[in-house]
Amino acid sequence: MLKKIPTAEVTLGMYLQGLEGSWLSHPFWKTKFVLDDPEDLKALKASGVPFCWIDASKGRDAEPPKATLAPPAAPAPVRAAPTVVKAPPRLELGTAPASMGEEVERAVQVMQRSKRAVMTLFNEARLGKAIDAEQCLPLVEEVASSVERNPSALISLARLKTKDDYTYMHSVAVCALMVSLARQMGLDEARTREAGLAGLLHDLGKMAMPLNVLNKPGTLTDAEFAIMRDHPLRGFEMLNEGTSVPEAALDVALRHHEKVDGSGYPGRLAGEQISVLSRMGAVCDVYDAITSNRPYKNAWDPASSLARMAQWTGHFDPRVFQAFVKCVGIYPVGTLVKLQSGRLAVVLEQNATALTAPRVRVFYSTKSQMPIPTQVLDLSAAAAADRIVGREDPATWGFQRLDELWQTPGA
CATH class of the missing domain: 2.30.30 (SH3 type barrels.)
Known part of the structure; x- marks a missing residue:
């Protein structure tokens, strides 16, 4: 039996079914679990989350029972910007600094798990299943933890994707690049994980593209390119139909092909009309794309890719691009x-x-x-x-x- 109760009335032994409000203010990376840790209870009550949904059939009931509350439908997702910033507890992976050699071995495992998760997520989206952003959060955290231990390891490995797995691993790579760039720009942890999630989901709209166009080994025709230009809007629409998807992820999906000079698509927005995270997404998306082998083009080496990007006047926000260069280095790993x-x-x-x-x-x-x-x-x-x-x-x-x-x- 589902019940909505004030967070102040939550006690140990209750089964948490859901938390109201933006997921960015939640103190946990998961919901739907028995609350049996006093520290978790303390974090929940300090989080600013106003109400919780509990399942009395799976855990302790509220005291006294709230007879007036009938079992309601699950609450609709709230897309408002967060007012409470609280970093979540880390997964038990350890975030102490690691050398490149140490982290490469762990990053390989992270990438393998990430690839499987993203393939499942994207294939379900292609079949019409709605996206639940909450299910992506452990993956974002695992990527973020690797980047925190060593910023270069996973980012460099992700660049080595094959043409066959480009679509999936590109999303993992952009997630990692967005996390690294967010930290370089001094964004807080809540905004940083929001950036990582946005990077992970930014190209979801490609799952609505015809496979013969998406995976075409040669240059796209004008008609085919026009079809591909629809992927930001399709991604926005697919995410908008999902649950727990924050505004930032919607915006980055829609705007990561905008350019600061107003020549991008789909909205031809310019300068400050484009959100900071979408300007970040534009840099991360292009860098990973041109340094990776794709079905229709071989990779450029990372250092020359940065040099070419620096010459594309009007494409990127200069401040964001400068921060990005500090992330990956003037001479990135592998140069x-x-x-x-x-x-x-x-x-x-x-x-x-x-x-x-x-x-x-x-x-x-x-x-x-x-x-x-x-x-x-x-x-x-x-x-x-x-x-x-x-x-x-x-x-x-x-x-x-x-x-x-x-x-x-x-x-």
């Missing part, structure tokens, strides 16, 4: 660079206080035109006695397995 010594190296990890001096793995001599024993250098250390003089195109050198050099700690 092939040439050192002053004439050696070639691949970037392993960023130095937060020295963007032009990352940790690299040296492996080739341009003077001898031969591979050399690999060596890891922290270019920010005085003892390194070397520095980056420019980036290189792996294709020019014929390097086919460059990614193995940064993925494998002892390579």
Whole structure:
């Protein structure tokens, strides 16, 4: 039997069926569980959530029984912006800082679980099932925890998606990029997880696109491109029919192809007309797209991708783009660079206080035109006695397995 009671009347032993208000003000990543932890009860009463729904058939009843409350239908989702900001408890994954090598191994597992979850979510959406954003929150938190342990690991691995799983893993990658960018821009934890959820769901509208167009291996015709341009609106409509979907996720789904000069779509909005999260979404979406192998186009290397994006005047918000570069680095993980010594190296990890001096793995001599024993250098250390003089195109050198050099700690 469902009952709506004031949060102040909730006691241990009750089965929580739902919490009223925006999910961003909720102290838990889940609902529908027996409240048996005093700390959880304390967090709930401090959260600002006004009312709770309990199921008296699965847990303790309210005291005294509220005879006037008949079993109602589940409450409609509230899409108002949050007035209470409260960070949720972390999943039991640990968020202590980790090295690139340590986090890569965990990030692989996160990506595998994320891929399965997103495939299920998107395929159900294609079949017409309404999206429940609450079910996405544990996935967002797991991605966010990996990014917090090491900002580069999962983001760099997600770039290595195949053409076949691009649609699904692109959403995971944009989720991770949005979380990292939100933290770089100083957004609070509630807004950061909102950004992550928006990134995860931003391309849902592609599930309404014809598969022969979505997965076409060649260049789209004008007619096919016109069809694909409908995916932001279709995504907005699909999310709007779901439950617990915040306004920000709706907005990013609809506006991530807008440009600050007003030349984007679907609304040709410009500048401040585009929300901050949608301006963030535009940068994250494009970066992951052009650095990934897609059905109709091979990936660009990450450093040259940033250089090209910087030249697209009017496309991105300059302040957001500058913050994004600080997230991924001037020379992102996996970038092939040439050192002053004439050696070639691949970037392993960023130095937060020295963007032009990352940790690299040296492996080739341009003077001898031969591979050399690999060596890891922290270019920010005085003892390194070397520095980056420019980036290189792996294709020019014929390097086919460059990614193995940064993925494998002892390579």
